Amino acid sequence: MSNSATDRAALPPTVWPARGRHTGPDSEEVIRRILRSRKDAGVLDDFVEPPVPEDPARRVFEARWRVDDGTVTVRARLTLVAQQAGREWQLVAEAERPWDEAWPSPATMFWPDGDEAGDGGEAAWDYHPAVAGLRLRTVNPLPADDKDMRRVLRDAAKDAWCVNLVVHEAMTPDTLGRLPLVRRLPPGLVHRVVEHRATPQQFRAVNWALRDLGVEVPRGGAVLLPPDPAPTGYEAQEYAVRSVFLDGSEPTELIAAVSRFAALPKPAPQGAEEALADLRDNWTLMTLEEQLARERGLVAQYAEALEAMTRSRDLYRESAELAHEALAALRDTPAPAVAPAAQPASPFQQLTRAFKGLRPVRDKDAMPGDETGKTDQ
Structure with missing residues (x-):
C-alpha cells in the first residue's frame, strides 16, 4: 500500500x-x-x-x-x-x-x-505521537528559538491524526487567558486538537515559521495549519480567526472554524485505513444478534463459493465433452484422396540404367554418316 x-x-x-x-x-x-x-x-x-x-x-x-x-x-x-x-x-x-x-x-x-x-x-x-513535548488538552507554548519553532510547527502539521491550532496572544494573558481553548471545543474535538501558543513578542517569528505552510496568524487571532495535501476548494483564509479573546468567554468563531476544518474530506491519516479495516474485519465484541448475523453472512459466502465452484466444474465437464466429441468426429472422417507422388528409382533400377549407358553401339544403332560401325577396307 x-x-x-x-x-x-x-x-x-x-x-x-x-x-x-x-x-x-x-x-x-x-x-x-x-x-x-x-x-x-x-x-x-x-x-x-x-x-x-x-x-x-x-x-x-x-x-x-x-x-x-x-x-x-x-x-x-x-x-x-x-x-x-x-x-x-x-x-x-x-x-x-x-x-x-x-x-x-x-x-x-x-x-x-x-x-x-x-x-x-x-x-x-x-x-503527541510524533513531536516530543506536545500534548493534547492543554496549551503548548511555542519555542523561543525561531528555528525550533519552525521545526515544531512543520513536524506537527505533517501528522494528519491531529488538528493543529496556532493562537497568538495579543497581550500577556491573565489566569483565565492561560487556560486551554481546546477544552471549550465540542467533546469529539478535544482529543484531536493540538493548541500552540505564541506570545505577543513572537508575532513576526511565528508568521515567519508559518510561511512555508502558506498560512498566517492574525495579530491576536488564530489559524489552523493546513492539511497536506489540501483538499479541493480549500482556502486558508477561511480557517483564520481575526480575534480570539483570552478572557474565559466562549470562543464561538474559533469553535466554528475548528469544526468546519475537522469536517473537511481530507485523506485518511497514515495507518488509519488499516486500523479501520482491523476494527471491521477482526471485531470480536459481538452481541448474540451480531453473531447470528455474522454466521448467516459466512454461510451465504460459503454457498456462493460452492455455487461458483459447481459452475466452474460443469463448464469444465461440458468443455471436455465437446473436445472428446470433436476428436471422435475427426477420427471417423475419411482421409481425402491424394494423387500418389512419384516414387524415387530403386537402387536396382539405377544400376540397370548405368549398364545401359556403358553398352557398345551396334551398326544398326549407328547414326547415318557415322564411320565407327564400318570395317576398314
Whole structure:
C-alpha cells in the first residue's frame, strides 16, 4: 500500500480517529481500570481484550457503547504498540451514522479524564505521537528559538491524526487567558486538537515559521495549519480567526472554524485505513444478534463459493465433452484422396540404367554418316 497522502481515501463520516502516546507505566492496567469503571457506571455496554498471538508486544482493547439517547451504537478499537518513549496508541471508533462531535469522546472511554487520573502517570496518555513535548488538552507554548519553532510547527502539521491550532496572544494573558481553548471545543474535538501558543513578542517569528505552510496568524487571532495535501476548494483564509479573546468567554468563531476544518474530506491519516479495516474485519465484541448475523453472512459466502465452484466444474465437464466429441468426429472422417507422388528409382533400377549407358553401339544403332560401325577396307 502506498504511503502517499494522495493515494489514501478519506475516512467515512461515521469514523472518529485519534492517536497519541502514553508515557507513564502500566498503560494496559490504566486502560483496564477505566474500561471496568465505565462499564460499572453503565457508560459502556461491554468491553473485551482480544488476544494478539502474532505480536506479544501489541495490546488490543475493544469497547461498545450507545449515544444519542441509546439510538446509535458505537464500536471502538484501541491498539497499544511499544515505543522507546512509552507506548503509542491508535484509536478508531465507528458509529452507525455520521459522527456528531457533540457525542462523548471515544478517548475518554479508554483513558482517564479530569479528576479520574490517579498516581503513576495515568494522565500522561495525551502526548503527541510524533513531536516530543506536545500534548493534547492543554496549551503548548511555542519555542523561543525561531528555528525550533519552525521545526515544531512543520513536524506537527505533517501528522494528519491531529488538528493543529496556532493562537497568538495579543497581550500577556491573565489566569483565565492561560487556560486551554481546546477544552471549550465540542467533546469529539478535544482529543484531536493540538493548541500552540505564541506570545505577543513572537508575532513576526511565528508568521515567519508559518510561511512555508502558506498560512498566517492574525495579530491576536488564530489559524489552523493546513492539511497536506489540501483538499479541493480549500482556502486558508477561511480557517483564520481575526480575534480570539483570552478572557474565559466562549470562543464561538474559533469553535466554528475548528469544526468546519475537522469536517473537511481530507485523506485518511497514515495507518488509519488499516486500523479501520482491523476494527471491521477482526471485531470480536459481538452481541448474540451480531453473531447470528455474522454466521448467516459466512454461510451465504460459503454457498456462493460452492455455487461458483459447481459452475466452474460443469463448464469444465461440458468443455471436455465437446473436445472428446470433436476428436471422435475427426477420427471417423475419411482421409481425402491424394494423387500418389512419384516414387524415387530403386537402387536396382539405377544400376540397370548405368549398364545401359556403358553398352557398345551396334551398326544398326549407328547414326547415318557415322564411320565407327564400318570395317576398314
